[in-house]
Amino acid sequence: MSERVSDTPDARIPEGPIESKWSRHKRESKLINPTNRRKYEVIVVGSGLAGGSAAATLSELGYRVKCFCYQDSPRRAHSIAAQGGTNAAKNYQNDGDSVYRLFYDTVKGGDFRSREANVYRLAEVSANIIDQCVAQGVPFAREYGGLLDNRSFGGAQVKRTFYARGQTGQQLLLGAYQALQKEIAAGGVEMFPRTEMLDLVVVDGHAKGIVVRDMVSGEISSHAADCVILATGGYGNAFFLSTNAKGCNVMAAYRAHKRGAYFANPCYTQIHPTCIPVSGDYQSKLTLMSESLRNDGRIWVPKNKGDVGKPAAQIPEGDRDYYLERKYPSFGNLAPRDIASRSAKEACDDGRGVGPGGLGVYLDFADAIGRLGKDTISARYGNLFQMYEKITGEDPYTQPMRIYPAVHYTMGGLWVDYNLMSNVPGLHVLGEANFSDHGANRLGASALMQGLADGYFVIPATLPNYLADQKPGSVAADAPEFKAAEDEARERVAKLLGVGGTRSVDSFHRELGLLVWDKCGMARNDAGLKEALEKIPEIRESFWKEVRVPGSGEQLNQELEKAGRVADFIDFAELLCRDALHREESCGGHFREEYQFTEDDPEVSSGYTNEGEAKRRDDDYAYVAAWEHGAGGEPVLHKEWLEFEDVKLATRSYK
């Protein structure tokens, strides 16, 4: 066993039993009195669930907030697209749920690679989120008696998911957006839509502002504040094709990383099992079919390779392999995402995939329609069925959907302590942009929960721990650090516009995405990752020689916006592969082919787990890999060893 000494900054996990850590921390946290709060200025980058809820709540508390987003309105942040639901340990169904169970399921679902104390807090505040959202008028689904309804999601044996048809993210975000607009009207928040953060400004080691570009006029300017909060979402678009909105990017987080913030576990990416398969090379994005469909849909492929070309209806029941039900009898079709995705890949690699290119499996509602009737299924999933029909031209009521895994979510992100502060004092990171709660695999309906927990409840309580020691307004935007960062940003824009090549930005993004998907997607191995690490610098080199970014910097210029993001994706992809290469174990979404259970393992012969399941190596890798952008760009690894006091480290089994 290697020496388990963490060399990240202190994670500031409060002492005491897990149930009382958060209340104790709040009790011992610093406070800023109401009249002093308005002296502090807070920058929030991002207006999704995490940023929107944080900006609104901090303004309600009296801080002066500046909020930024790249869309034309904060209401369009990517959170709007979340479909299935949000978890909370309310136990309204009386089916045995509790804060502990939600905590346990999340740690186990994350394959024991998350920080216990953070996850427990998440489970604890989950119930308050539902109360808060209902008070704002979020139209969650209700039962005939008028009480809130729930559904189940993967990795759980209770019904704890609150939902608003297939548009839960939209409704939650509109709640946060409306709260934000209320605060804008009240003068507490100044909103900067169509404004992109190009850099973080660090003064005397503290995050004190940002450099931004007005995406309409092209003007580059600086904003100074007493602290900076990043809530800029995930980096799934490093793979080009993903379920994320087209604009999702890693720029803000990566720029912060280059300014000193550690990037934690970048290789933990989530591939969602139920997405509409790729249909051609013109494709610009992939569409998720919500996990909630797995409540009633059954996943299968033909048992025999010879049957893959036949219409589904012609394959008799006995010739179908309901592989999730077969391999995981107690969770069945609701096995966690990493497991369900890998199983789909295995079936397709085995030559039993269906549809064009053999890259698809069936998600079949025939049984459910027979049992419950078409109307019930339509009431539950009508909009999703419609969406599927619009995209594929096929009717899922009469023939099974075809689905395939796609990049969906990123568990990795900037390293933060229990206060959600990064190692750069003053820089706080919320939502998908941080690494904190989901370990190596996120359970369904837990990202919305986390974004809102961070924004509504955690950061308002923890931010004073930093701010109380700061003299308000101590740094202004005319400090030399701002000027220097602005100059760098202008130079970069000029450089991008000046390459003068012939290839489009998208063509590089596609090339990068294909490579990373191929070598660092659902399955990874030493040779493939090394190959990717050789090829990425080549892509970078040709990008800076051959890209063509038309137009000028002083106008609305979408190619320029994309170019800046893709340049960062290229650099970031290297870190992603580097992290995947260094982690010589399989855990959650990170599946290293070299580390899987085989028939020789006692866990397999005893029937506890299956051959081919991910094999963790806790003695050597039960840590958070926090990468520092070292001198000369060489990544330097720091380890935060994870302590498991309340959950026993065990091999995950969903059998």
Added chain:
Amino acid sequence: MNLTLKVWRQGGPNHKGKIETYPAEDIPEEASFLEMLDIVNERIITDGGEPIAFDHDCREGICGACSLTINGVPHGRESAITTCQLHMRKFRDGDTIWVEPFRARAFPVLRDLVVDRSAFDRIIEAGGYISARTGSAVDANATPVPKADADEAFEAAACIGCGACVAACKNASAMLFVSAKVKHLGNFPQGQPEAKRRVLAMVRQMDEEGFGNCTNQYECEAVCPKEITAEFIADLNRGYAKASLEETLG
């Protein structure tokens, strides 16, 4: 398939715009309308030109960013979809397609097909919310809400704020947008305390932003990608009349 595009090009907010013609060749019919534009843009870029600017983000019909008027109809002629959900299989080989921005006085063009819809944000700012300070909420099941009321609230809340209703209306009225929000929040018990203030403030802000009056043309309802019903407008009118009467009477 091969198509001809007639596209609105405009260099910036204060530039004069005009229609330009582009061939769209070898377009797969599985592609979405925006993917067709991607392909056209890719060719414009490699040929040394400036690509067509248009707003988009989620590309699955929920963020409300995409905003094209296609052959004269916001989001195109197919019903109940956004531009990004329109697929090329709905067109025929050889078609000429007109692509213009959402047009309205309150939505100035920023570049090409990109318009400024911040007026909608200011309408919400005026009163499109329920004030519920974080941390002050009671248990979510403390107040049961009849399922029918909650479902109807959801139908209204489904609005994605795209502005097609405004672009389709000959008066450029924003009544469908405003009525949907007023309906959504007004259908809940917790929306009642601010109901009167909300309806007055939102309608006044709408007028101030330069949106026109509703003269019951129902074009808004016809183009709405989320099929929001114009019946909400009648409710809004009643609510507004009542609230302003009560305001005058003090």
